[in-house]
Amino acid sequence: MKLLQNLFDGMKPNFEKGGKWEKFHTLYEGHRTIAFAPDLVTKSKGAQIKDATDLKRVMITVVIAMIPALLFGILNIGHQHFIATGGEGTFLDKAIFGALTVLPTLIVSYAVGLATEFTFCVIRNHPISEGYLVTGMLIALVMPPFIPLWQVALATVFAVVIGKEVFGGTGMNILNVAMTARAFLYFAYPAQISGDLVWTYLGDKTAVDGFSGATALAVAYNSSIDGTPVVEALSTHNAALGADFSFMSMFMGWIPGSIGETSTLMALIGAVILVATGVASWKIIVGGFSGAYAMGLVMNALQVNEFMAMPAHYHLVMGGLAFGVVFMATDPVSAAQTELGKWIYGILIGVLTVIIRVTNPAYPEGIMLAVLFMNVVAPLIDHYVVKANKTRRLQRATV
Amino acid sequence: MSKIVKLKKGFDLKLVGKAPLEFLQVAAATTFAIKPSDFPGIQRPKVLVNEGDTVKAGTPILMDKAMDQVIYASPVSGEIVEIKRGDKRKLLEIKILADATVTHEKSGALDLGQDRATLAGKLAASGVWPNVIQRPFGIVANPADNPKAIFVSGFDTHPLAPEVPFLLQGEERYFQAGIDALAKLTTGKVHLNVDGSKSVPAIFSGIKNAQINQFSGPHPAGNVGTQIHHLDPINKGDVAWTVSPFGVAQIGKFVLEGIYDASKVVVLTGSELTQKGYVKTYTGANVSTFIGDSGQAENLRIIAGNILTGEKIESQGYLGFYHNQVTVIPEGKYEEFLGWLKPSATKLSFHKAIGMFSFLKSGEFKVDTNTHGEERPFVVTGVFEKVMPMDILPTYLFKAIVTEDFDEMEELGLYEVIEEDVALCEFVDPSKNELQELVRHGIELLMYN
Secondary structure, three states: OHHHHHHHHHHHHHHOOOOOOHHHHHHHHHHHHHHEEOOOEOOOEOOOOOOOOOHHHHHHHHHHHHHHHHHHHHHHHHHHHHHHHOOOOOHHHHHHHHHHHHHHHHHHHHHHHHHHHHHHHHHHOOOOOOHHHHHHHHHHHOOOOOOOHHHHHHHHHHHHHHHHHHHOOOOOOOOOHHHHHHHHHHHHOHHHOOOOOOOOOOOOOOOOOOOOOOOHHHHHHHHHHHOOOHHHHHHHOOHHHOOOOOHHHHHHOOOOOOOOOOOHHHHHHHHHHHHHOOOOOHHHHHHHHHHHHHHHHHHHHHOOOHHHHOOHHHHHHOOOHHHHHHHHOOOOOOOOOOHHHHHHHHHHHHHHHHHHHHHOOOOOOOHHHHHHHHHHHHHHHHHHHHHHHHHHHHHOOOO | OOOEEEOOOOOOOOEOOOOOOOEOOOOOOOEEEEOHHHOOOOOOEEEOOOOOOEEOEOOEEEEEOOEEEEEEEOOOOEEEEEEEEOHHHOEEEEEEEEOOOOOEOEOOOOOOOOOHHHHHHHHHOOOOHHHOEEEOOOEEOOOOOOOOEEEEEOOOOOOOOOOHHHHOOOOHHHHHHHHHHHHHHOOOEEEEEEEOOOOOOHHHHOOOOOEEEEEEOOOOOOOHHHHHHHHOOOOOOOOEEEOOHHHHHHHHHHHHHOEOOOEEEEEEEOOOOOOOEEEEEEOOEEOHHHHHHHHOOOOEEEEEOOOOOOEEEOOOOEOOOOOOEEEEEEOOOOOEEOOOOOOEOOOOOOOOOOOEOHHHOOOOEOOOOEOOOOOOOOOOOOOHHHHOOOOOOHHHHHHHHHOOOHHHHHHOOOOOOOHHHHHHHHHHOOOOOOHHHHHHHHHHHHHHO
């Protein structure tokens, strides 16, 4: 390690004031602090010691929590490919196929995002923040299995610049950065991120007869048009190919969808990691699932069409609800920040997701818009929670 | 009616280096200092002595022209050896070389039957007054004010803090006299708050003229700010006073004997001190004889006060007016390869983020001054709330100070906190912000605008 330290020390003069790369000082510091926790000590007044946890560790915790979803996503893309094309694939075949499909997206997301971030840090002379560690992974996981890489790059730049940097960088953004990237693509290039054809990557092969690439949500929505009960429609979907949309297969995630969103189980594993480490708010997660379930029950009570009659617990395993609630809604910067606010925010995300899914034919997946909408509303929720605190404080004066 | 308050929020820092309950035989400190910087509210300090003057314990040596009835007295008798000034002639410290035996200015016992104003005036002129701290703002109290209540925290939950009853051994009489005097200074109550997790120590159990309340829970249960919040919170326009148990006894001694006696017991703690224990000395003592060989050692941080709210001093430095603790820990000026990722059960952390297993360890932690990361914007939410046992939203309060929003600062509770009340927030903050400094900045904005 001495070697690496010496390497950094050797480069240091170039980046110091008056050095030839003085402007890029922040990049030097950024990389050095990744390799080595810095040799900073506490100030002479105030707390003389600091907690051993820093933001890097918090962020890497989130990244680690997403790894199960990523690995499963890779495997599932291979799995879906072999179902659709009718070929026989071993575990390894599927994993390799999936990895080759997913890794370019992941690499582009990180490379472009970090480059954008670095550019801003250099221009504005900010320290490099670790927020993009999480965002880079999230952006990749909410992309369809195959998407033109230039679109990934464009969305990433848009999200980092317009979603984050214009507000002042990490910690200052209003919208979840990864959701901003996805929403950008959704509205700018809908052909590549919606419909029935993009959720299974066929590669250079063609689909077998009778294959439908529709997602579970699309199937559910269509069943309300043709009047088949949703559960029946789901269980017969692609059944001949051995790939139905039973509750269990949706829970496990063996269904088409965005890279990381299909498996409720993997999202729950992530949730366990995030909650056990105290990094994400369990209130938002529990609130999100309960809100969706409760709204599902309300829809059941109304029962205007077949989609509304679908058992409420199906909502929890369909689409990206679990992924969105666990990884997107809990982003501390864009979520509500008061403890009561977190409950309200989480529950409303669940409620809104189901409303959008069931009532709006244009947006079969509701979680994206629900999270973005609640990001915008979160400061309002907090405002009233804070106001209640102020009122409470004022009232005790007269007691 | 005494109150029993059980607190859940907070965090006890269990550190290596606790002092045993015994007195150490160390060479006595010979020089002492008074530092205006110990008194945050002091506005225009004026030195009342010259270098070379001889003084007695209790001789006024410093005053604040903005509040001239309060004097700051010499803790010992001896010679003024140096008046140290910094840039723009800013007064840094007044150093006194102590006589072998300390002699006192004497004024005779104080009659507590006098009216409030006279009593306060006499205390203010005696040297004991700076023990009386005003809330809000945590500054030396104005003797002309009539506080709504006076609060004394009878225990200290800071890391490695001294045992208060041990500090006050033999001072029982003075402590009661101090409480009696304080009771005269307020139309409200005097609250004496004791550790509810233990039996009430003998020195407090028979106390008259005060309401005894019990507080239990992790740090900051022993902070007087926490206690005020749960007993009689401070709103805009309120004034309350706080006094440390040592301060109460010192006031009591002036009441009974008419002297300003600055002798106090100081605890020597910290993992790097070879000799840990209690020593008898005077306010503002030079620490060099206490810390022994540690003074010569490289890479040590000598802290006047405790690890959360204290101040770094040199090995030849002085304790502050309010300090009764010296802590010595290693400096943390080192880089650690992938230190932000490495799992560890030996690094102290409030958090449980990946690789932080300190919550599994039950023993004591050895700590150093490394910040374990760089300063960042606020990102993680809900953490400060877990270590703040008050109905206050710390993140919003801090943001209000950052944006200098006066209305918000007032409404969100800046009247209720001083540095020590947010020290735990500063410790646990993964974004490594200097929150104590921030709170003082906010207080100064409110005070002077």
